[in-house]
Amino acid sequence: MSKDAKKPIPSRVLDPQLVEARRLQIVQAAVELFVDKGFHKTTTREIAKASGIGIGTLYEYLQSKEDVLYLVCAYIHSEVEKRLTEARLQAENGRDLLVMSIRRFFACVDELQDYVLLIYQETKSLPPETLKLVLQKEEEITQLFADILESGRRDGSIQLAPQHVKLTAHNIIVLGQMWTFRRWALHRHYSLEEYTERQVTLLLHEIHSH
Amino acid sequence: MSKDAKKPIPSRVLDPQLVEARRLQIVQAAVELFVDKGFHKTTTREIAKASGIGIGTLYEYLQSKEDVLYLVCAYIHSEVEKRLTEARLQAENGRDLLVMSIRRFFACVDELQDYVLLIYQETKSLPPETLKLVLQKEEEITQLFADILESGRRDGSIQLAPQHVKLTAHNIIVLGQMWTFRRWALHRHYSLEEYTERQVTLLLHEIHSH
């Protein structure tokens, strides 16, 4: 499984640093627009204008509007990953590490809720090949939790049948992300803290940790 | 909370039975198209042709493409609800009813997975006012489970703090629906039965049912 697969998007501009910088400009302008109006209702000219560049310049750095969407998805995933991996968490055992990680993940989902939602809603507009890459990334993030669960299994702090590891990891992710895609209901009734604690409790039950 | 709120969509055609019939035609053609190509990439002309009517006729029965999307969402919700309520489940107590209901719901999600996914992905294209109605319906379905939980609390078969009822109901829904929106990962590793049983187990833990 090739990790960190990235789609190389050709650019007519040669200087890689410039490409990086301009694309960041574009992506950051685009996320906001996509969050606001959705991918389809955002025009390329709006993206260009919001990026502070001309429409022609935009197309010097990518090849299609779908490329923008891909870059946005990749950007969001990298933001998530950055937050999940930036500081090595100190924990006594796997179970504690898990709890801390879940809390950090939920906080991150809350912080990036518009972005997380965006991925949920616009991902299907990607061309199939690109979609696969984005889902792969999603799986990689899931794997972060699978690894933690595994480490807990090894040190005995987590009891979980091996075949359940993957599913539990997915559950963690989904129960986190639902904080955004069900926010119209959840935010009315629960604070992020209440929500987090309750879901942590639920998830801990799953791993037979009394 | 007005139950079963429906948006009345004006039609130039007067005979209500005809309206009903034609709209069903339209909706059933549209769901398939939306599932296949997404809302935005489906044209009104395609919808008309697949419905077996002319494009002009289409607009006799609704006012915009978004109306089709709304009707499709409503149709899907009604299909889900039909399956969830068609046969009164016989159970000794709330807990058993809950388990049976969850299984039924998961089976339903599996059966209608394309439709459920559709709601997840295209809902955001609805105009805000209409979106609210769709979310309301989603909440109604959630409430079905909240009610079951409540009944279990009343007969003592379920132990759950009152403030956790809503959340647990949402969890049930989301853990069911994730079978569709994470199918790219889950279907590779689990059968519907394995998946269902595992998630049921998890959810039962939540309600302290030993």
Add this chain to the structure above:
Amino acid sequence: MSKDAKKPIPSRVLDPQLVEARRLQIVQAAVELFVDKGFHKTTTREIAKASGIGIGTLYEYLQSKEDVLYLVCAYIHSEVEKRLTEARLQAENGRDLLVMSIRRFFACVDELQDYVLLIYQETKSLPPETLKLVLQKEEEITQLFADILESGRRDGSIQLAPQHVKLTAHNIIVLGQMWTFRRWALHRHYSLEEYTERQVTLLLHEIHSH
């Protein structure tokens, strides 16, 4: 050799008579524009406006700008053919028929000079498959003269080796058409009549008719 091969251009409009009529409108507007400014410098919007229809309507009747070019070429060829075949020429023998036909062809080239030129200059902008059809038509027209030459050979009024028939036919066509594509030089020095008679003389030499 399939004669009169035509490319069927799909139309979203069903009524074939209407399609025929509108396409004629479009084509006649387009020829003038193409003659004036060339294919590439003419915009689809100009074509629509000159046709007296909206740009959207234009695309109801064809699928691309190249389709317009093809229709224009087909139209021009049909105009040429119409003139060449409308009245059966009365002649004593093949030789006389040939002379009369040449004169008629030259007159036709003169009358349609802008159109003939257009085919010379814009044909290469057609997609390969379509280009083939247009060249086929050009060959068909050439064949008209090959047939006449053949008839003269049969009745003895024309002496020409069989293997030279095709080439002579091409010569007739080209010596006619050059009246348009070299007009910048020829029209300065010769009238159509002078030109025609001189070229007829030349061509008659070729067929050893003293």
Add this chain to the structure above:
Amino acid sequence: MSKDAKKPIPSRVLDPQLVEARRLQIVQAAVELFVDKGFHKTTTREIAKASGIGIGTLYEYLQSKEDVLYLVCAYIHSEVEKRLTEARLQAENGRDLLVMSIRRFFACVDELQDYVLLIYQETKSLPPETLKLVLQKEEEITQLFADILESGRRDGSIQLAPQHVKLTAHNIIVLGQMWTFRRWALHRHYSLEEYTERQVTLLLHEIHSH
């Protein structure tokens, strides 16, 4: 009639030798591209890249894409002229010189067929003023044959009314060039040699040379 009229194309670069050299680079790259894809479908960037220079540099040596086309036409004409005039043909009289010249011309057309075709097809994309220059050159080349005809008239080896000289010269050119622009038909049936001999015969008839 000013002979060898050339349009001076301004260059921002001062060194005339460098200008000459770079322009040759550009032109030779451009002909191939134009032959391949046509003038309109070739981009200036492609021309620059194929020339081995930057797009900015390209514009140091000319002022517009049309300039490239003009230079290409001039280049082609000079190539033709070079071949037609490089070796002084030795002949007994005008008639023989004519025949040798025709053969040489046809061979040249065959050798440069893509280029000759290019001039036929893209010339109309030149701005009017420039077009005139190119046509003038075309006429100059025609004049080469008119001169030969004239010399034959003087030495009695060619009988041709003075008013027919120009036309005959044009006929020679066109019957040569048609080898390229009707190649889709001619090359199927005739070899260059067959073709040449047949057309030479025809043309000799025209000048009453028994």
Add this chain to the structure above:
DNA sequence: CATGAATGAGGTTTCATTCAT
């Protein structure tokens, strides 16, 4: 002298919607 990043006017095409029949 050489470069290539930046630009925006303008190209082709689509498609939701209307309205006369």
Add this chain to the structure above:
DNA sequence: CATGAATGAAACCTCATTCAT
């Protein structure tokens, strides 16, 4: 009530040209 021809706003994208470095 049914139809589909007509429409034009607006979408995405290209590319000749400029100009600061």
